[in-house]
Amino acid sequence: MLLWVIYDISDDKIRSKVSKTCLNYGLYRVQKSVFLGDVNSNALDELKIILEDTINLDIDSIYVFPMSKDELNKAGLIGQAFDKELVSDEIVSKFF
Amino acid sequence: MLFSFNNIILSVLIGGDTIKLIINTPGTYISKSGTRFKLKNGENVQEIPAKKVEQILITCPSSISTEAISLAVEENIDLVLLKMNGKPVGRFWHSKHGSISTIRKKQLLLSENELGLTLVKEWISKKIENQTDFLKIIAMNRRDERRDLINESILKMDERKNKLNSLTFEQNIDEIRNTIQGYEGYSSRLYFEMISKSLPEKYQFNKRSRNPAEDYFNCMLNYGYGILYSQIERSCIISGLDPYIGILHVDNYNRKAFTFDLIEKYRIYIDKIIFKMFSTKKIKDNFFEEIEGGFYLAKDGKQALISEYNLLIESKEKYRGKNMEIQNIIQLECHNIANRILNG
Numbered sequence: 001m002l003l004w005v006i007y008d009i010s011d012d013k014i015r016s017k018v019s020k021t022c023l024n025y026g027l028y029r030v031q032k033s034v035f036l037g038d039v040n041s042n043a044l045d046e047l048k049i050i051l052e053d054t055i056n057l058d059i060d061s062i063y064v065f066p067m068s069k070d071e072l073n074k075a076g077l078i079g080q081a082f083d084k085e086l087v088s089d090e091i092v093s094k095f096f
Numbered sequence: 097m098l099f100s101f102n103n104i105i106l107s108v109l110i111g112g113d114t115i116k117l118i119i120n121t122p123g124t125y126i127s128k129s130g131t132r133f134k135l136k137n138g139e140n141v142q143e144i145p146a147k148k149v150e151q152i153l154i155t156c157p158s159s160i161s162t163e164a165i166s167l168a169v170e171e172n173i174d175l176v177l178l179k180m181n182g183k184p185v186g187r188f189w190h191s192k193h194g195s196i197s198t199i200r201k202k203q204l205l206l207s208e209n210e211l212g213l214t215l216v217k218e219w220i221s222k223k224i225e226n227q228t229d230f231l232k233i234i235a236m237n238r239r240d241e242r243r244d245l246i247n248e249s250i251l252k253m254d255e256r257k258n259k260l261n262s263l264t265f266e267q268n269i270d271e272i273r274n275t276i277q278g279y280e281g282y283s284s285r286l287y288f289e290m291i292s293k294s295l296p297e298k299y300q301f302n303k304r305s306r307n308p309a310e311d312y313f314n315c316m317l318n319y320g321y322g323i324l325y326s327q328i329e330r331s332c333i334i335s336g337l338d339p340y341i342g343i344l345h346v347d348n349y350n351r352k353a354f355t356f357d358l359i360e361k362y363r364i365y366i367d368k369i370i371f372k373m374f375s376t377k378k379i380k381d382n383f384f385e386e387i388e389g390g391f392y393l394a395k396d397g398k399q400a401l402i403s404e405y406n407l408l409i410e411s412k413e414k415y416r417g418k419n420m421e422i423q424n425i426i427q428l429e430c431h432n433i434a435n436r437i438l439n440g
Contacts, residue, residue, distance in 0.1 A: 024131040026145040043147065093116045093406040095399050096124055096135045096142065 002072055003027065003044060003064040005035040009055060017054050018062070021047065100155060114150035118402055120395050122156045128163040131171070146171045153178060153323075155398055174330055179312055181307065182322025188335065189269075196336045202437050203341040203354070211440040213272075214435070219361045220236045220280050220344075224257040226364035227287040229267050234371075246290050253283040269343060276344060280360075286390040291371065299374050308390030313374060315384060315391040317403060320366035321359070323405055327426065328362060329355045335430040337437075362426065369404045 005022055008016040015033075017027050023029070031066035039047070044066065051062050116132070119126065125136045133152075140216040146167055151174040154160070162381045165188055168175045206212035228250045235246040256279040264270060271435040284304075292300045292313070301311040309315035332339045332355060345356035373379055384396030391402070420428070 023143065024145055024147070026148045047418050093118055093403055094144070095118045095120055095402075096137070 001039065001041070001046070002067045002069060003035075003037060003039050003047075004067060005047075005051075005062065006065075007033050007055075007060070007062040009033075009060040009062075011060075014055055014060065018051060021050055021054065036037065114148055115144075116151045116153065116406055117144060117149050118399075119152065119154045119158050120156050120398055122158065124156075124158040126152075126154075126158065126160040126164045128161060131167065133164060133167070148172065149173050151176070153326075153402070155182075156180075158394070178322060178324050179328070181309075182319030182393070182398075184322065184326040184329065187326075187330075199336050199434055199438055200338050200341065202440070203338055206341075206343045206437065207269045208267075209440075211437070212269055213263070213265045215436075216276065216344045216357065217263065217270070219253065219357060220276060221257050222361040223262055223280070223363065224253055224260070224283050225369075226361065227283065228253050228257075230364060230368065231287065231290055231369075234290070238294060242290075242293055245293065249286040249290050253286055256280075256366045257285045273344060290369045291367070295371075295374055295379075299379070308387055308392065310390045312379065312384055312391060313370070315393055316373070316379075316397070317352050317366065319393045319398065320370055320405065321363065322403060323402065324362060324366050325355060325359055327409065327423065328359050329426045331430040332358065334427065335434045337430060344416075358430075364410060365422065366405075369408055370401070373404060374399070 005027060007015075007018055010016060019033075019035075020027070022035040022037075025037070025039060025043055027035035027039070030036045044064070048064060051064070055062060119135070121137050123137055126131075126137070127134045129143060131146045133146060133149065135142045135144065149168075149171070152168060152362060153176050155178045165175065167173075169188055169190055177185045177187070179185055182371045201348040206215070231246050231250055231253075235243045235250075238246070260276065260279045264274070288301075288304055292302075294404065295301075295313065299311070299313050301313050305311070305314045306318055309318050329339045337354060338357045340353055345353055378400065380396070383394055383400060385392045385394040409426075410421055412419045413422055413425060415425045415428075
């Protein structure tokens with residue numbers, strides 16, 4: 001499933017920890033505090049637990065939204081949009 | 097479908113979950129950052145999360161940090177180094193994988209017992225059958241004198257297959273090794289002769305050549321077999337078979353190699369994709385680099401071939417009533433062989 005992670009975190013250290021965790025789980029940075037990517041349900045559970053342990057539950061907030069690929073295709077992307085195929089993992093081989 | 101993103105060519109297929117990472121820009125540095133692989137080449141930097149990677153193929157001179165190697169091993173990612181001609185040099189693998197000693201012991205006995213011959217007969221006759229089936233498809237689209245030539249060859253190859261199947265076990269495979277390889281070699285020669293005749297004139301070739309390949313077709317074929325070899329070796333290791341205890345074929349150092357025995361029945365996949373590339377004009381001159389006495393596959397050529405290969409092994413085929421990905425069929429068949437050896 002596709003997963004959106006959106007956060008609002010005031011502490012620099014915690015914020016960078018959260019963004020690195022998102023990258024490690026294969027999410028792509030769509031905007032400064034918005035991540036999107038294809039994960040399975042196990043990874044979603046893991047990610048939620050790690051994020052919960054990282055942030056300060058009294059001041060910070062993180063939204064984690066799952067979305068289906070059909071719904072992503074219906075969504076409107078305006079202006080500098082990201083690569084839909086890249087975030088939804090439709091790639092078999094990658095050359096570097 | 098191919099499209100370009102950040103100067104890197106990505107090949108795209110709907111529905112894949114993990115990617116195969118192929119390093120083919122010389123001088124790439126692979127390091128670790130968090131649980132991501134960081135690829136660097138001059139200004140070009142990319143990070144790829146290890147969770148999304150299934151295999152890393154390094155096909156050109158590059159460097160890799162030990163941290164990146166352990167990340168690959170920990171995440172169970174197959175890390176393979178390939179030579180310029182596509183032959184795998186070696187791979188890093190989790191030490192918990194490996195041959196189970198009982199399978200290994202029984203595998204050593206294969207060249208002396210009947211099961212060994214049965215397996216070899218099965219694989220080689222399947223190979224010849226694949227070849228004749230493919231030639232039949234080719235013959236259907238050729239309405240000139242080549243059709244008769246091909247049909248004639250098919251008859252001769254069938255005859256060899258029947259002879260092979262009627263071989264009986266006496267004492268040791270060593271005694272009939274030459275006979276088996278004779279049948280196999282003869283039908284392969286006929287097969288490639290017919291394949292060559294069916295290609296556009298520019299690409300026709302005289303014979304199979306390796307180290308170096310003397311023509312474009314052989315060059316592609318050698319690289320393709322190299323990648324396939326790596327796939328078969330991996331499936332052997334996963335199913336507990338020792339890739340180096342073979343029955344019939346011997347490798348460069350005169351060791352019998354199981355992978356060489358087993359690869360025979362799968363070669364047809366490579367033949368088919370390469371034949372298709374040549375006959376549908378997908379081959380360009382810049383795919384090849386001329387070297388003394390032959391050709392090497394250049395970066396663009398490798399890229400084109402590996403893309404086709406990956407699309408193929410992730411495509412589905414009917415197997416025992418189920419639709420399965422070709423790579424999973426190969427894996428399943430290796431497990432079946434391991435079980436037969438264990439119980440045989």
